[in-house]
Amino acid sequence: MGIVWTIVLGFVIGVIAKLIHPGKENMGFIVTVLLGIGGSFLAGAVGQFFGWYRAGEGAGFIASVIMAILLLVIYGKVRGGSS
Template sequence: MHLLCMTVLIGFLAGLVARWITPGRGFSGFLLTMMVGIAGALTASFFGQLLRWYEPGQSAGFVGSVIGAILLLAGHHLVVRGR
């Protein structure tokens, strides 16, 4: 339960920082911000393990989570802008 609470907290904070850094309108609300932050952490962990920056089973830290969330938000803005 402790790991879940920490994941949600770090995901929300990473989502907030990513929304603050990434320009444009997009996701809003507590739940969507948290989901973008958690998805960013998972994305950063996946690519970090793929590039051998992290060991298998090791997750990305806060900075990696923010970078992953920024990449997801930037991709979202590019897709939405193209419509």
Template structure:
């Protein structure tokens, strides 16, 4: 799961433009969270579950999509804390 998390998190960070100040552990965590989000979305939309196999191409793609969603949500929440003051 850690390797899949690293792959999904890295692909998500490559696909979504912009700078993210997170290291390898943050990327792995992003990918693992993305795997859960992708698995939940796959189950809700298509009715597939773990009994049909945990490591499938659709699961890897779902993990990457979930990691992209998680990264965008993290950026939206994280950017609200920062306010830029222009003079």
């Protein structure tokens, strides 16, 4: 059940990040889920580095969305899209 929950949250975080970020990135369902999961992972890693989270704790929802937006901006720059 943990993997299903990760996919659902990753999708929600990815969709919110795509709604907040200006521009249009043509991403499918799987890439949107990976964007959200990547944002959560990156938020957890940065939070552990700064001491906001301990190992094993999940990152906050808002921090995950912010990191997913950051990944979306980087994706747009690398791809050469509109950002």
